[in-house]
Amino acid sequence: MTLRSFGPRLTGNGVEFRIWAPNAKRVDVVLDRPHPMRRDAKGWYTTHIDGIGAGARYRFLIDGSLDVPDPASLFQPEDLAGPSEVIDHAAYQWRAEDWRGRPWAETVLLETHVGTFTPEGSFRAMIDKLDHLVDTGITALELMPLADFPGTRNWGYDGVLWYAPDSAYGRPEDLKALIDEAHLRGLMVFLDVVYNHFGPEGNYLGQYAPGFFSDSHTPWGNGINYYVEQVRAFAIENALYWLGDYRFDGLRLDAVHAIPDQGEIPMLDELSREVGRLAAETGRYVHLVLENDDNTAAVLDPVTHPPRGQYRAQWNDDYHHAWHVALTGETHGYYSDYANAPLAHLARALGSGFVFQGEPSEHRGGQPRGEPSGDLVPLAFINFLQNHDQIGNRALGDRLESLVKPQAIEAALAVTLLAPTVPMLFMGEEWGSQAPFPFFCDFQGDLAEAVRAGRRKEFAGAYKEYGNEVPDPLSKDAFDSAVLDWHERDQGRGAARLALVKRLLAIRHREIVPRLDSSRFGDARITGDGLLKAFWRLTDGATLELVANLSDDERDGGAPPAAGTILWGGDWNRIIPPWAVSWRLEHP
Numbered sequence: 379m380t381l382r383s384f385g386p387r388l389t390g391n392g393v394e395f396r397i398w399a400p401n402a403k404r405v406d407v408v409l410d411r412p413h414p415m416r417r418d419a420k421g422w423y424t425t426h427i428d429g430i431g432a433g434a435r436y437r438f439l440i441d442g443s444l445d446v447p448d449p450a451s452l453f454q455p456e457d458l459a460g461p462s463e464v465i466d467h468a469a470y471q472w473r474a475e476d477w478r479g480r481p482w483a484e485t486v487l488l489e490t491h492v493g494t495f496t497p498e499g500s501f502r503a504m505i506d507k508l509d510h511l512v513d514t515g516i517t518a519l520e521l522m523p524l525a526d527f528p529g530t531r532n533w534g535y536d537g538v539l540w541y542a543p544d545s546a547y548g549r550p551e552d553l554k555a556l557i558d559e560a561h562l563r564g565l566m567v568f569l570d571v572v573y574n575h576f577g578p579e580g581n582y583l584g585q586y587a588p589g590f591f592s593d594s595h596t597p598w599g600n601g602i603n604y605y606v607e608q609v610r611a612f613a614i615e616n617a618l619y620w621l622g623d624y625r626f627d628g629l630r631l632d633a634v635h636a637i638p639d640q641g642e643i644p645m646l647d648e649l650s651r652e653v654g655r656l657a658a659e660t661g662r663y664v665h666l667v668l669e670n671d672d673n674t675a676a677v678l679d680p681v682t683h684p685p686r687g688q689y690r691a692q693w694n695d696d697y698h699h700a701w702h703v704a705l706t707g708e709t710h711g712y713y714s715d716y717a718n719a720p721l722a723h724l725a726r727a728l729g730s731g732f733v734f735q736g737e738p739s740e741h742r743g744g745q746p747r748g749e750p751s752g753d754l755v756p757l758a759f760i761n762f763l764q765n766h767d768q769i770g771n772r773a774l775g776d777r778l779e780s781l782v783k784p785q786a787i788e789a790a791l792a793v794t795l796l797a798p799t800v801p802m803l804f805m806g807e808e809w810g811s812q813a814p815f816p817f818f819c820d821f822q823g824d825l826a827e828a829v830r831a832g833r834r835k836e837f838a839g840a841y842k843e844y845g846n847e848v849p850d851p852l853s854k855d856a857f858d859s860a861v862l863d864w865h866e867r868d869q870g871r872g873a874a875r876l877a878l879v880k881r882l883l884a885i886r887h888r889e890i891v892p893r894l895d896s897s898r899f900g901d902a903r904i905t906g907d908g909l910l911k912a913f914w915r916l917t918d919g920a921t922l923e924l925v926a927n928l929s930d931d932e933r934d935g936g937a938p939p940a941a942g943t944i945l946w947g948g949d950w951n952r953i954i955p956p957w958a959v960s961w962r963l964e965h966p
Contacts, residue, residue, distance in 0.1 A: 382619065383611045384450035385541060386436075386464050392428040393464055397438055397448065398608050399423055399586040406439040420608070421587070432466035446582040450612070451542045453550055454526045458538060458580035467623040470554045474561035479627045479663030480517060482680055482690050482757060483894040486795075486883060487568070487802035488516045489765055492524070492547045493531055494815070494860040495805055501543075501552040505559045510867075514808050514876065515883025518566040520630060522766060524553070525572065528579040529820025531857045533766065534570065535598075535632065536577030536819060540616045550624075557625055566627035568667070569620050573613045573645075574636040575599050579825055594638040601638045604645040614649045618656055621664055628665030629653075630693070635671040646677070647687040657684035665690045667760065673732045673748030680757035681895065691800055694759040696733035700724040701763055701790055704928065705782045715741045721904045721928060728797060728912050728924075729902030731759050752899050756914060762802040763790050766815060769804065773840030773848050775816030775860070777807075784810070784871070785957045786928075788878060792959040793926060795882040796946060798890060798897045798914050803879075809867040810875035816849040818856040826852050885945050889963060893917045909933045909954070919966035927954040939964065 387394040395407045400421025406412035407425055415423035427434075435455075438446050447454060451462035488511060496503040504519075511519060525537025530546045537544075543553050557567045575598040576583065583590045584600075590609050594601035604610045620626045634646060650666055657664040666689045668677070673696070679688035699716045700723035703709060709717035716723050716733070723733045730752030739747040751758070769777050778787055787810070795801045806813060821829055833851055834841055841848050849856035866872040893916035900921070902912035908929030914922045923942065927933045935954040939962060947960030954960075 382450075382615050383608065384615060385448065385452060386462075388431060388464065388466055389426065392426055393430050393434060394424060394426045395436065395438075395448075396422060396424045399438075399440060401588060402440050402586045404441050405586075406442075408437045408439050408445070409434060412439055430464070432464050432469065434464045435461035436464070437461050440582075440586045444582065444585060446586075447539060447580075449539065449583055449587075451526070451539045453545065454539060454542050455545055455549075457530075457545060458526060458528050462542075465550050467550070470551055472554075472558055472625070474558050477561040477625075478661055479665075480564070480566055481663060481895075482665055482683075482800075483891055484887070485518050485566070485665070485800050486516050486886070487518045487520050487760065487800065488805060488808070489520045489522065489762075489802060490805040491522045491533065491766065491815075491860070494857070495862060496864075497861055499547065499861070501548040501556040504556050507864075508560055508563050508565060511565060512563050514880055515887060516803070516808070517564070518568055518627070519560055520568040520802075521570065523570045523572050523632070527577055527819075529822075531818055531820045531854070533770065533817065533819070535572055536579070537572055538577045538580040540571075540612070541619060554624060561625070566665075568628040568630055568665070569624075569626045570630045570632060571617065571620065572632045573602070573616075574633050575602065579821055592639045596633075596636040596638070598636075601636075603639045604637070605639055605641045610641065610645050610648070613645060614652050617649055617653060621653060621656055627663065628667060628690075630667040630669065631689075633669050633671070646689075650685045650687045650689060654684035654686050668692045669695075671695070671747075673734055673751070675732070675735075675749040675751040675754060675758075678751075678754055678758040680755050691758050691760050693765070693802075694727065694731070694761050694799070696723070697727040697759070697761040697799075698763060698765070698768055700727055700733060702768065702778075705778065705786055705790065712741050715739050719904075721908060721910065725902040725904040725910060725912065727759075727761075728793075728910075730899050731756070754899075755895075756798040756897055756899060757800055757894055759799040760802050761794055761797065761799045762804070763787070763794055764804040764807055765802065766804065769815040770817050773837040774844065775814035775849065775856075777804075777812060777814065779810050779812045780814075784875075788875070789926060789928060789957040789959050791879065792882060792946060792961075793910075793924065795879065796886055796890060796961050797924070798894055798916070798922060801886075806862045806866075808876055808879045809872040811862060811866055811872070813860060813862055814849075815860045816856045817851045818849075818853075818860065819851055821852065882946065885961075889945055890916075890922065893920060893922075897922075904928075905933075907931075907933055909935060921964040921966075923962045923964060924960070925954065925962075926959040927956060930956050932956060 405423040415425040448462040452465040493499040523534030524543040526539040526542040591600040592603040703720035734748035898915040900913040910926040942962040942964035945961040
């Protein structure tokens with residue numbers, strides 16, 4: 379896929395416009411006036427307009443009546459309802475020309491939402507915070523989805539125009555500047571992309587290209603039909619576009635378990651192979667990550683570079699859910715699967731990756747979930763205590779800081795940040811931010827009311843208990859409440875938490891990261907009184923050992939090991955204090 383099928387193409391003397399509209403009888407590209415387009419046998423309409431270039435604004439007119447943006451628009455300066463803009467990606471002068479990325483083992487992720495990461499809510503404003511990431515020990519900035527969405531505020535999962543970074547955050551060159559500045563500081567940048575559905579407002583594809591969709595359903599609407607050649611190309615070329623024209627270092631593919639129509643050769647397999655070709659041709663490290671509720675171990679391979687049909691790692695919801703139940707006692711919804719002995723589930727996640735490796739899930743109606751994962755390298759799992767979903771899909775959007783005492787959270791951080799899996803933090807978590815992250819969007823009319831009604835139904839108990847305290851997802855106040863307060867970082871409790879995270883990540887980079895490439899799971903056990911013991915075999919033959927008291931009372935940990943270097947925590951003589959964590963490295 380060397381030449382992109384979709385979107386405008388700059389030529390030496392103008393622009394070639396293209397759109398796949400197999401059900402249209404006529405298509406015009408509208409600039410100063412409508413210009414008729416030629417149709418080929420596969421439903422592609424094309425035309426070349428002389429004398430225009432980057433900056434030209436245009437729309438498509440379908441059958442003389444339906445006025446639509448380019449589905450592969452590169453930028454929408456006036457939001458979805460406005461014209462698409464031709465962008466010359468070759469015009470940006472990259473400064474970090476020698477950047478080739480970083481090995482996967484070095485990854486420490488910070489998930490962020492551009493609109494709420496800073497008071498300004500822009501790509502450019504994020505640049506001023508990059509030095510904070512480096513100083514903390516974070517190596518990878520992950521952006522929640524950017525695909526153009528309706529209105530001025532959205533989580534990003536209602537994106538409609540997959541190729542256009544939303545104008546609420548700035549222009550394409552602003553996004554490139556953010557990525558460029560990150561690379562100059564040694565930071566990777568990842569993007570969350572959504573290939574399982576289109577947003578509910580502003581998507582006209584079904585009217586002129588109904589082959590994009592199938593009869594299968596996702597929680598967010600009709601499934602996308604990747605059996606169709608052009609539809610598959612639309613997604614795979616989109617991945618290559620973000621990685622190539624914007625130089626992102628990796629992608630996180632949202633909810634791939636909700637892609638029911640992948641084709642005889644799975645679309646995800648082909649996407650990985652095409653990305654692997656890009657990585658090989660450019661000599662870059664490029665990392666692909668999944669969110670996959672099916673816990674499919676077979677598609678994960680954190681070691682092979684470049685990727686050849688598989689994916690570096692998966693967000694490990696099992697790890698989060700076990701911790702959340704253990705720390706909060708909440709057992710509603712999907713947490714019900716972890717209600718019985720949550721610390722034992724945590725031990726399994728630490729000892730072999732997934733908690734569900736083929737066992738039946740009661741939350742999913744008793745259906746078996748997952749595959750055995752203990753033979754994978756631990757780097758195949760991205761472990762976290764919080765992310766946008768696990769905070770925002772709560773009625774109040776409240777973080778762990780509002781639910782759990784600090785010493786328990788700090789113990790969980792000490793486990794998460796030093797384990798040989800890949801750690802991820804949610805923006806502000808590094809200093810213990812208490813800013814909520816409620817669900818928010820900017821729909822209008824009937825759709826807005828449908829969202830309100832849906833939230834009231836989903837969180838009926840919370841509305842009954844908290845009433846007007848539950849944020850209105852359509853209100854700008856909900857969005858404003860999520861904006862990080864950076865002053866917290868440098869004051870009292872925030873400064874102390876940040877210092878803790880810095881120390882932990884410094885140990886990780888110095889002692890653990892160099893030993894991760896071919897590390898292996900060992901074993902993890904939990905006693906009935908909350909004492910956790912685990913070990914892993916590292917690349918150089920060393921053994922990484924963890925002992926943690928995850929309870930409110932002192933515990934007898936037995937005789938301490940006679941050998942090894944203490945990386946973190948005390949060298950206790952049998953009695954381990956509450957919520958105390960110890961890491962030890964035993965050399966071969």
